[in-house]
Amino acid sequence: MKKNAIVLLVVFVFAATMVLLFGWVLPAVLQIYLHNYYIRGLTLLVIFTGVVLGKRFTWSNHIVYVIAVVTLVGMMFDTSGNPMYNKPLEWIVSPMGELQVMQDVNNYAPGEYAISDNIAILKQDGEIIELSTAWLYLYRFVQYLALYSIVGTVLGAVNRRLPERDYKLIQTVDETLPADLEQKVAAELKRREEAASAGRILPDDIQASVWKMKQDGKLIPAIKLVRMHTNLSLGEAKQYVEKL
Structure with a gap:
């Protein structure tokens, strides 16, 4: 009887966890990542910092591969960016007009989203010049490459100042017999x-x-x-x- 009660309790806890996870936690996280302009860039920065510091990467120790991966992921994952990341691009196109970077999120069904990024320039006379998204991808690639090269250089300098890890894989044993x-x-x-x-x-x-x-x-x-x-x-x- 006690065993049956334990089994039923385990099943109930598992079911409740799944309902909570898929019914509330994951949709909430997804909404945050879809509609918060800063959380994606911050997440990439935290992951990059943790990996570089955890593995002691420097420019002489494979940090270039980490920068390359994060740059490509950032270009695809955070194409629309946030207002802070888009400031340099706004300054570049300011002589032509006002920069418009938009991300359309269409929810067709529960858990089904279609996301599209758009870039355009709103001229002073009200004319809208729609640009190819390829320009936005190119700008984001260059931006992330520069950003994480700078951050990686700083973190690499920190890694060089950290004390060396002492890995004792083999312990010397005194083999002298009595x-x-x-x-x-x-x-x-x-x-x-x-x-x-x-x-x-x-x-x-x-x-x-x-x-x-x-x-x-x-x-x-x-x-x-x-x-x-x-x-x-x-x-x-x-x-x-x-x-x-």
Whole structure:
């Protein structure tokens, strides 16, 4: 009974979380990003700053790639910009008229949006000169490239002043053995060496028998006899008999 109640509670909490997330949180965030002119640029700036400081990027350490990525994302994600970002463009077109940068957001269905950016110049006589959005993309690309190059240079200087990170991947271990353990190891190695040597030496009587077999031309029985009384391999036993 208790287990069933826990399962039902988990399902209820999960369902409530999904309803809250998709029914209120995500639409609210989407509305903020669609209609707030400053939040998109600020988000990109915060992400860029966090990445550069977190990874210690500088001009000599791949920051150019971060600048390139953020510039392209900013050009596409924040094409219309905000009044502060559009000031330089306003000054450029001021001799011709007043700059008009607009973003049309059409909500066709819940969660379905169509977004289009437009740029135009309103002349003093009321005439509207509509420009291609390509000019707005080009301006935003150059602007973000300059902006994040400057910000990246400042953050790179900060990174160079930060203390170096000390990564200790390997800890040195003192491999010196205690004196009594060293003596035991040395004794064991000596024992093994003596055992190996003993297994390669024939007793005198067996060696005489092997020599007699060799003289009689009985090489194979001689080799077998050597292998019976030693730990020599077949090749080693053959060489041993041939050298007698």
